[in-house]
Amino acid sequence: EAQVTQNPRYLITVTGKKLTVTCSQNMNHEYMSWYRQDPGLGLRQIYYSMNVEVTDKGDVPEGYKVSRKEKRNFPLILESPSPNQTSLYFCASSLQGIREKLFFGSGTQLSVL
């Protein structure tokens, strides 16, 4: 089944403790992206990647890192999480870029205490 798999679904952590949210797609998509969704603010893009080893900042990249060593995987890294990073995170992928429809993962609800 074609899908974007995100893990974990829920995560509670404390300030400063490094964490990684994994994202994997099995559709051979070149474009992958991370979004955060907050009430009243909608989905905001954190980072995106057009292909392996190519990553670029989105609208709200501060406090986040990503890597794209393989085509299928695009992990989101929070080196030192803070409470303002408490949010619902979505990974998404498309065949080639923003002119194609996005397939979203099921989301990760992160709480930073």
Place this chain on the structure above:
Amino acid sequence: GQNIDQPTEMTATEGAIVQINCTYQTSGFNGLFWYQQHAGEAPTFLSYNVLDGLEEKGRFSSFLSRSKGYSYLLLKELQMKDSASYLCAVGDQTGANNLFFGTGTRLTVIP
């Protein structure tokens, strides 16, 4: 980011027609998407417009006017399962390959 406006909430009756509007301002327009998002779930693709005009897909249609920076999503023969948030998203190719989302319109369908 871009300036994307859509109503926060709408209510409509089962079986009726509803139109959800979206206005936007962007310097490098690269297409407009509509996504549906049920509470607690991921967004799912509904439609994509890059040229002016109406795109029809079953009960859902989407319209675009690039000169007016305006789009709407039309839902016909509303069903209870259409209760969801509808997200307007605009692609911008100016300097970056970004996709910007509006805050979404929460539609409630009542019997």
